[in-house]
Amino acid sequence: MTDSTDTRSERPVSERCFISEAGLRDLTADLLESGTEVIAPVAEEICASPSAVASAACRMPGETPVEIEYRRLTDAAELDVSRGLPVLSLKGFFLPEHEALFCWEQRGTTITIKPVPTTFAPRVVLAAKPCDSAALEIVDKVMNWGHEDELWNGRRAATTIINLTCPSIDESCFCTAVDLAPDSTKGADGLLIPVEGGYLFEPSTDRGREFAEAHKRHFASGCGGEEHRNRQAEDERAAARTRVAANLEIDAASVRDWIDTHFEDPLLAALGARCNGCGACTSVCPTCHCFDIIDEQTGVGQGTRRRCWDGCQSRLFTLHASGHNPRDTQGARYRQRLNHKFAIYPLKFGEVLCTGCGRCTRVCHAGQDLVEILAAIDVAARRPGTTTSPQEDGGSSAAPPAEEQVAS
């Protein structure tokens, strides 16, 4: 498996600079003081309330009272470096759950449109999960397909993202199976690798280098030295990759081709049985990006047009104005999710629309397990005689082959 995120051989060791834990917090404090928005994982009480009584009433037994979320920091002390997985991905900072596109006001026959700004103040994401940053680069493709999405692009252009190597989370992670890694810098500008006393920082883009340069007083001088730290960093990364790889290994290309040519296969149809169509998976997913556009009338002659997250697992997603619904069963909708992520998007953009973060599996309380599902498809794909002839070059065809689909 070619790993384009393997920075070990490409990045000169001299670019790796050490920053202590305290140094990282000081850097964060500096950013905040200069008025820069800093987004980072924060440990939050699920049942936070100014009222202790309300907090106690809300917290259910066995529940970890604290969960991690990406938040805009108000103080450097909030920065959580425990490397747990935030509940929601970074997606919401680039494609918010709901965002105004413009406001309108109508007086008589005069309509005034007030557009929202499409340029954004520079901001920094610290200690991002590699699966979350990689998702942004993957979604960049569709956000610039045909039409360039100014709000998405504006936010992307304004944001410097520094990843923090992931230790792997649990048995539902599978980033390595989709050509990523716990130390990937795809979609990001640099990587922090935990070592004794702090982190080694490796910039991976010019913006990352500028970031290091701008904050160099927080880094130890003489970057690239200290053999034992370099070794620790390599060991850390290798161990994490091994842990994740143990969860799932698939041939993403043959999975793609199998899904593409087995639309009517009973295996795909059966996978949606448990699914409730609740949409939790699409909400927590870092690469799901479908949105709906709604008009909110907030008063006589005034309103706001917003876009807000939508999900393909809802029955309404493909409901036509005529009343016809081409995906009228949960089986069809769930099949669509797999199809879009692992076949359609890769065929169209050359990227799997999934970063293996495992959130969908963890959040599905009906027991839908993407690791299990992908493993099953991989097995079917590799079984001789069950595949129709796949694309010659797999990744570059624009249109999927004709399916043996009958009208349903």
Added chain:
Amino acid sequence: MNELRDLARQLLTDGTVRVIIGWEDGRRGARPVFITDPADADKLIFDTRCAHNLVTYLDPRRDDVVNLGRIGIVVKGCDAKAVAGLLREAQVARDDVVLIGVRCGGVLEEAELREALELNADNVAPRCYGCDNREPALVDYLVGEAQPEPPRPTMTIDERVAALDELPLEERWAFWSEQFSKCVRCYACRQVCPLCVCELCVADKTRPQWIEPAAHARGNVSWNITRALHLAGRCVGCGECERFCPVGIPLTLVNRKLQEIVAQRFDYVVSDDPEKPAPIGDFRLDDQQEFIK
């Protein structure tokens, strides 16, 4: 467990049902399973991890399931109440389902575990305490050993509701508006609820649009109030809404408060008797009206 498996095997073999919906062991814990082959009946389990209310799969809009034919479904007490709700509202025909009741002693709050745990005050789901339907009556079969009562949790769900009730108004508003602003409008609560079966949910209505779809706090408050009110007198307290919520809104507290209101106002408690009419939609000439001038 063997009793359950043998019964399932029998019902499938003799064609009484075309599918059995029950629980099985998955990689991450217990989860729903659809069994059509009698040989697979051994997959069925029942233990303290089986929190899922399988009655959600009886939703008449689920063509996938409806088209399978007559369904056998395993139900705990709360689940059986949900079936009664669907029967009461003519969403399901009694002859279309075979109900396999299990004797239940409660489930874990944190149910997604590889191994089942014995229940105690610190791990039991608070909503189980005081359950009045541990040997469901509505069922066609009742299997499993008699179970002890669910242990009293450290803080019962009624105590939690009472604690909130005692707070001053502003603190309650601050708490609930904070909780509802977490909502991402995935509608998991609605999708998994066995009683949420409307052909077109009012939240999806666009002509006119009563509930703002955007996930801002204002739209979320409207949605969460409506969801709760539309379940008043219907909610069976299975807790699935809260379990499925990806952002951890304590919906069982909302639902429990509504159960209390309905009990106090109309002397009504949800049961698994489909003949008993639901309180909203019904009325008495001497209903309370002290709040009306």
Added chain:
Amino acid sequence: MSETMVKRTPAADEAFEPRITAFVCNWCTYTGADLAGTSRLQMASNVRIIRLPCTGRIDPLFIIKAFERGADGVIVSGCHPADCHYNSGNYHARRRFAVFYDFLQFLGVDPRRLTFSWVSASEGAKWRDVVNEAVSNVRAAGPFHAYRALAPDPPAVVDEIDALLAAAEEGEGA
């Protein structure tokens, strides 16, 4: 959430005129309100009336919508039990609003903002009393900024609130 919360000052409070939406049934309360008008009864003018065929038609969502759109308080009023033009609409409303009233308080909404009444076609004076009492209760409860602060306000509402505050402060300084 708190960016649009407005600071309460005594001056702003005094300048505050509650906005109340009343959902009333056509056959009883609407007619009763009309009688209050034709009888030239003096009453607070803060109430906008929305006419429905019956209280049984009133969905709690109407009330939520009123709060979303800027109402500080709401009145729901209809025929007395046994007098409903459609026989039982008000009985259904009675149950529905009993639950709604209790539930909204649990969520932290001040019960002074919700007024329910039975006002018949001949009870013009009662309608006046209901209105005056509702306005007085909502005035005491204050503007319902907490509800409007739930989402970004359209600029017009924020401007209005700012203008109100500015005027109040001017009055204080004068």
